[in-house]
Amino acid sequence: MGILDGKRILVTGVLTDSSIAFHVARMAQEQGATVVLTGFGRMSLVERVAKRLPETPPVLELDVTDDAQLDDLAERVSAHVDGIDGIVHSIGFTPQEALGGNFLNTQWQDVATAMHISTFSLKSLTTALTPLMKDGGSVVALDFDNSVTYPVYDWMGVAKSALASTARYLARYVGEQDIRVNLVSAGPLNTMAARSISGFEQLSERWPERAPLGWDVDDPTPAAKAVVALLSDWFPATTGETVHVDGGFHSTGA
Structure with missing residues (x-):
């Protein structure tokens, strides 16, 4: 019997089997959950990767900037x-x-795109599925430490700061429905998304040296475990929180 036994979990962002989301989906199934995936753009790739999970879950298309897709998400x-x-x-x-x-x-239209997809989507995704969370539940978003600046991260760092604030406000307003909202702030990982950032190596090369516990940029398992724990009933009174899974990097100075 796993810690997610009988739970029904929707996981977004599974694109490759190196992603945190993939490992969350895998662990969730191993812990007894029924998983539904969403994908955008490269649906055939998402469907192919989904088959690498212990059980192949249904895969739904979701563009979080498309109101029509959000409106019928609960039905789908x-x-x-x-x-x-x-x-x-x-x-x-x-x-x-x-x-x-x-x-x-950077021009505003590019910042607006980043904010819409990376930040506002947490609110729109949650409210789209609230009708299906009649017994409460847990929302967990993946974050990256935004208490300081990093080279090359630029407006994504701003979007992540806004994501943290959005999570706190969302926690405030859905708490009365017994829905918890928390963040997992993972250290840099060698994922497709990270590799798309020019200069990503500048973010990751010193991380293992400064993190008290060290850090493996090729291992998404610690972050995935934290997400699964927050999805479970083991944190019944925790909301609006950010759990750092970064080897302790965020806690150290120069």
């Missing part, structure tokens, strides 16, 4: 499960023009 999910107990928000995108040291030259 209901075709596979009779409710939702947990949501994993693993969605983020920033145009290249808003990354890589181009902070001062």
Whole structure:
């Protein structure tokens, strides 16, 4: 019997088997959950990766900037499960023009895209599925430490700061429905999303040296375990929180 036994979990952002979201989906199934995935853009790739999970879950298309897809999301999910107990928000995108040291030259339309997809989507995804969370539940979003600046991360760092604030406000307003909202702030990982950031190696090369526990950029398992724990009933009174899974990097100075 696992800690998610009988839970119904929707996981976004599974694109490759190196992603945190993939490992969350795998562990959730291993811990007894029924999993539904969403994907965007490269649906055939998501469906192919889904087959690498212990049990092949249904895969639904979801563009979080498309109101029509959000409006019928609960109905589409209901075709596979009779409710939702947990949501994993693993969605983020920033145009290249808003990354890589181009902070001062970035135009608003690129910032707006980053904020819409990476930040506002936490609210829109949660509210779209709230009707299916009649017995409460847990929402967990993947974050990256935004208490300081990092080279090349630029407007994605701003979007992540806004994500943290969004999670706190969302926790405030859905708490009365017994829905918890928390963040897992993982250290840099060698994922497809990370590799798309020009200069990613600048973010990750010193992380293992400064983190008191060390850090493996090729191992998403610690972050995935934290997400699964927060999806479970083991944190019944925790909401609006950020759990750092970064080897302790965030706690150290120069």
